[in-house]
Amino acid sequence: MVETLLPELRIDPASPVDDLASLFPGSINEFWLEIGFGAGEHLIWQARKNPKVGFLASEPYINGVAKVLSAIHKEGFVNIRPYDDDVHDLLDWFPDQSLNKVFILFPDPWPKKRHNKRRIISNLLISHLARIMKPGAELRFASDIPDYVDWGMRKILENPDFYWTANHPDDWRQRPIDWPETRYERKATEAGRTASYISFLRR
Numbered sequence: 001m002v003e004t005l006l007p008e009l010r011i012d013p014a015s016p017v018d019d020l021a022s023l024f025p026g027s028i029n030e031f032w033l034e035i036g037f038g039a040g041e042h043l044i045w046q047a048r049k050n051p052k053v054g055f056l057a058s059e060p061y062i063n064g065v066a067k068v069l070s071a072i073h074k075e076g077f078v079n080i081r082p083y084d085d086d087v088h089d090l091l092d093w094f095p096d097q098s099l100n101k102v103f104i105l106f107p108d109p110w111p112k113k114r115h116n117k118r119r120i121i122s123n124l125l126i127s128h129l130a131r132i133m134k135p136g137a138e139l140r141f142a143s144d145i146p147d148y149v150d151w152g153m154r155k156i157l158e159n160p161d162f163y164w165t166a167n168h169p170d171d172w173r174q175r176p177i178d179w180p181e182t183r184y185e186r187k188a189t190e191a192g193r194t195a196s197y198i199s200f201l202r203r
């Protein structure tokens with residue numbers, strides 16, 4: 001699949017697009033980006049449930065990409081375009097205000113202070129997301145590392161284009177029903193860690 005299907009479906013950041021709809025056959029009415037999809041459980045679940053959504057999804061871990069390609073092949077999805085590398089390569093490529101949802105689920109924690117700067121959530125990433133997300137678009141972030149939850153909240157809310165939607169602790173302590181468990185999350189729960197599920201909207 002990696003040799004055959006990936007070259008066909010892979011997003012090419014060197015080919016500019018004006019409209020993400022041109023990447024998908026049929027009628028697609030929303031575009032969602034998943035950053036670091038791991039083994040692809042969330043991506044595949046969402047693609048199955050939302051056939052009218054076009055999924056753009058980046059993950060440098062090739063075994064995860066292979067799993068998603070195999071699901072595309074078996075289930076015949078036509079609404080997933082993977083990118084097998086760093087999401088930063090794509091950020092200038094996305095048209096302005098083109099995304100309806102963005103997922104950053106259980107990003108690598110980089111817990112040591114001196115490694116914090118490697119965390120995927122940064123002021124730079126969030127400023128790109130502010131440009132490429134539509135007004136009213138949702139940014140979903142989950143982590144089981146309390147220090148990363150604080151970090152992510154701070155970086156996202158430092159950008160005035162985003163606001164947090166929670167009204168009640170259940171809004172971030174419980175995974176919404178349209179949000180399946182990922183492999184990383186299952187391991188965190190088995191290890192006794194609790195996840196936070198945080199949703200922001202683009203103004």
Ligand SMILES: C[S@@+](CC[C@H](N)C(=O)[O-])C[C@H]1O[C@@H](n2cnc3c(N)ncnc32)[C@H](O)[C@@H]1O
Nearest residue numbers: 036037038059061086087105106108182183184
């Ligand atoms: C802890 S795992 C979580 C995977 C998945 N979201 C889950 O919940 O099971 C974090 C993932 O982010 C990916 N990742 C790290 N840096 C990335 C980057 N710059 N662009 C895209 N994905 C990245 C890693 O390869 C890894 O698979």
